[in-house]
Amino acid sequence: MSAAPVLSFLPEFADVAEAARRIEGHVHRTPVLTSRSLNADFGAELFFKCENLQRVGAFKARGAANAVLALDPDVAARGVATHSSGNHGAALALAAATRGVPAWVVVPQNAPAVKRAAVVRYGATVVDCAPTLAARESTLETVVAKTGATLVHPYDDALVIAGQGTAALELLEDVPGLDLVIAPVGGGGLISGTALAARACRPEARVYAAEPAAADDAQRSLASGQRVRLDAPKTIADGLRASIGERNFALMQQLLDGVILAEEAAILPAMQTLWERLKLVLEPSAAVPLAALNGGGLDIRDKRVGIILTGGNVDLEALGFRR
Amino acid sequence: MSAAPVLSFLPEFADVAEAARRIEGHVHRTPVLTSRSLNADFGAELFFKCENLQRVGAFKARGAANAVLALDPDVAARGVATHSSGNHGAALALAAATRGVPAWVVVPQNAPAVKRAAVVRYGATVVDCAPTLAARESTLETVVAKTGATLVHPYDDALVIAGQGTAALELLEDVPGLDLVIAPVGGGGLISGTALAARACRPEARVYAAEPAAADDAQRSLASGQRVRLDAPKTIADGLRASIGERNFALMQQLLDGVILAEEAAILPAMQTLWERLKLVLEPSAAVPLAALNGGGLDIRDKRVGIILTGGNVDLEALGFRR
Numbered sequence: 001m002s003a004a005p006v007l008s009f010l011p012e013f014a015d016v017a018e019a020a021r022r023i024e025g026h027v028h029r030t031p032v033l034t035s036r037s038l039n040a041d042f043g044a045e046l047f048f049k050c051e052n053l054q055r056v057g058a059f060k061a062r063g064a065a066n067a068v069l070a071l072d073p074d075v076a077a078r079g080v081a082t083h084s085s086g087n088h089g090a091a092l093a094l095a096a097a098t099r100g101v102p103a104w105v106v107v108p109q110n111a112p113a114v115k116r117a118a119v120v121r122y123g124a125t126v127v128d129c130a131p132t133l134a135a136r137e138s139t140l141e142t143v144v145a146k147t148g149a150t151l152v153h154p155y156d157d158a159l160v161i162a163g164q165g166t167a168a169l170e171l172l173e174d175v176p177g178l179d180l181v182i183a184p185v186g187g188g189g190l191i192s193g194t195a196l197a198a199r200a201c202r203p204e205a206r207v208y209a210a211e212p213a214a215a216d217d218a219q220r221s222l223a224s225g226q227r228v229r230l231d232a233p234k235t236i237a238d239g240l241r242a243s244i245g246e247r248n249f250a251l252m253q254q255l256l257d258g259v260i261l262a263e264e265a266a267i268l269p270a271m272q273t274l275w276e277r278l279k280l281v282l283e284p285s286a287a288v289p290l291a292a293l294n295g296g297g298l299d300i301r302d303k304r305v306g307i308i309l310t311g312g313n314v315d316l317e318a319l320g321f322r323r
Numbered sequence: 324m325s326a327a328p329v330l331s332f333l334p335e336f337a338d339v340a341e342a343a344r345r346i347e348g349h350v351h352r353t354p355v356l357t358s359r360s361l362n363a364d365f366g367a368e369l370f371f372k373c374e375n376l377q378r379v380g381a382f383k384a385r386g387a388a389n390a391v392l393a394l395d396p397d398v399a400a401r402g403v404a405t406h407s408s409g410n411h412g413a414a415l416a417l418a419a420a421t422r423g424v425p426a427w428v429v430v431p432q433n434a435p436a437v438k439r440a441a442v443v444r445y446g447a448t449v450v451d452c453a454p455t456l457a458a459r460e461s462t463l464e465t466v467v468a469k470t471g472a473t474l475v476h477p478y479d480d481a482l483v484i485a486g487q488g489t490a491a492l493e494l495l496e497d498v499p500g501l502d503l504v505i506a507p508v509g510g511g512g513l514i515s516g517t518a519l520a521a522r523a524c525r526p527e528a529r530v531y532a533a534e535p536a537a538a539d540d541a542q543r544s545l546a547s548g549q550r551v552r553l554d555a556p557k558t559i560a561d562g563l564r565a566s567i568g569e570r571n572f573a574l575m576q577q578l579l580d581g582v583i584l585a586e587e588a589a590i591l592p593a594m595q596t597l598w599e600r601l602k603l604v605l606e607p608s609a610a611v612p613l614a615a616l617n618g619g620g621l622d623i624r625d626k627r628v629g630i631i632l633t634g635g636n637v638d639l640e641a642l643g644f645r646r
Contacts, residue, residue, distance in 0.1 A: 031354050033376065037444075052602040053356065114599070121360075272639055276437075279375040279635030281602040312602030316595055 013200035015162035052312030064091035066163030086115025093124030155187030156245025165193025186240035188248025195255035239285035262291035336523035338485035375635025387414035389486030409438025416447030478510030479568025488516025509563035511571025518578035562608035585614035
């Protein structure tokens with residue numbers, strides 16, 4: 001595929017602003033929380049955008065709502081389909097149910113039970129596949145060919161990227177004067193939308209992606225100038241196992257200040273810290289920015305730092321929640 | 324002690340309104356969250372006032388702030404003292420630190436480590452005692468005699484009751500048309516303040532206390548017309564082990580519509596449900612109203628129900644949070 005047609009599908013800030021208007025009333029405007037003790041630990045001001053309190057428990061509700069609501073009625077009627085380790089699947093299922101159209105979700109067999117259950121609860125059809133990116137994509141192609149449904153890619157989609165960018169847009173509206181904005185990167189839907197919003201609304205702010213060192217495809221891709229794809233990387237941050245998409249990579253190359261890495265062993269302790277200090281249930285992926293900051297990857301002293309907490313769909317049983 | 328002097332110390336709604344003005348800026352106005360899936364389960368509209376997101380992680384920050392800020396400067400300078408299984412202790416420690424005066428907190432040996440640690444973190448002096456009400460009270464008397472500090476009782480205190488009532492006041496302001504307001508009852512500081520606020524601001528609403536069946540002193544006291552005291556009741560809801568106070572009982576007799584009971588085995592499952600649906604870290608005490616509703620103690624179908632989620636200071640290690 002040549003560069004030109006791809007770039008022509010890249011979303012711009014106007015698409016984020018339009019997404020914000022389109023999805024209003026369909027998703028929550030989530031609160032921004034702070035912790036004096038975390039601020040004291042870092043000698044900085046941290047502002048946490050609580051997308052775990054979003055519908056379906058994750059920011060993915062934004063992009064899915066934007067993509068489904070933007071469809072022409074006759075196209076929407078044939079339904080939507082996607083592959084997802086979970087949150088995007090639940091989000092698309094909800095968006096489709098809200099619009100009264102069918103949804104098919106291809107789910108890898110190693111996805112957390114709680115995420116799979118959410119897809120079913122919102123009324124979508126689950127299609128199982130092997131836990132590799134290749135298996136996800138080929139299974140999804142088959143589903144789309146069979147049903148005529150519109151493919152809503154979990155991250156490599158202009159409408160999805162624009163929708164995810166609305167979280168940062170709200171954060172920037174609610175917290176003036178941010179010096180830094182940090183969001184986790186998996187496929188790159190959130191971070192590329194975040195970068196679009198931040199560059200337009202707050203050009204002074206630097207924008208960083210945070211990813212697990214065990215799934216460092218974003219870091220490697222930006223360093224080499226070529227998209228690196230990892231097949232089934234091993235990290236507890238199940239929401240960040242995907243490799244970055246084409247549109248996402250193009251936007252990240254243009255807009256991002258850098259990538260910070262979280263050591264694998266630092267992710268669950270950071271998650272526990274967030275649970276204790278913020279009193280929020282968060283999934284491991286949501287703790288990756290704090291884990292990376294704990295590792296000293298970025299000097300944030302005296303800075304105002306916005307961090308997007310991506311979701312809260314964690315399997316409490318798997319974590320050993322005892323009765 | 325005769326009835327007359329006690330009743331003369333009973334707070335009124337004006338004291339709740341005054342507390343709201345006094346503590347503004349010192350405590351958070353906490354958000355109210357809802358869950359469509361919980362609403363569907365109950366066929367009702369549930370509104371959760373998130374005091375786990377309050378400073379020190381519990382509503383207790385309100386009463387302690389009100390009591391400490393109301394002291395004359397020369398009295399405040401001698402410090403404050405209390406006994407507490409934890410949240411009130413941390414709250415008083417914070418309020419004292421904010422005002423720059425010393426605090427002593429008598430803590431029973433079986434209090435959760437996380438609550439004890441919070442008292443220390445805010446700079447108060449911890450004084451250990453045996454895990455009985457008698458031991459708490461005698462140890463506290465000794466501390467007060469020695470230091471000249473002002474005793475700020477965790478619940479049997481007009482300023483504390485008025486302060487705790489500000490949570491319900493905010494809830495009633497933010498959610499119009501509530502039919503029911505439910506709060507847990509331990510010593511009764513929260514429920515008596517809640518009842519004061521609800522009766523004044525929304526006379527149509529019924530007000531219920533929820534308590535563990537294993538610590539049912541409120542239920543028994545109201546049924547018999549005499550304060551029943553339980554010594555060290557065995558419930559996982561560590562914030563609700565205290566027996567109701569004198570002022571609290573008097574207000575509850577006047578203002579409360581009833582008490583609903585939570586079976587002990589229902590408390591942790593209700594807590595897990597709240598963690599999963601609301602994505603909030605909550606302590607067992609905060610789940611007692613939902614546990615009681617799950618037990619069918621009250622018909623809430625088609626009702627608008629306000630529930631105060633009391634706190635989020637749970638010991639994640641003790642619950643088996645694994646790394």
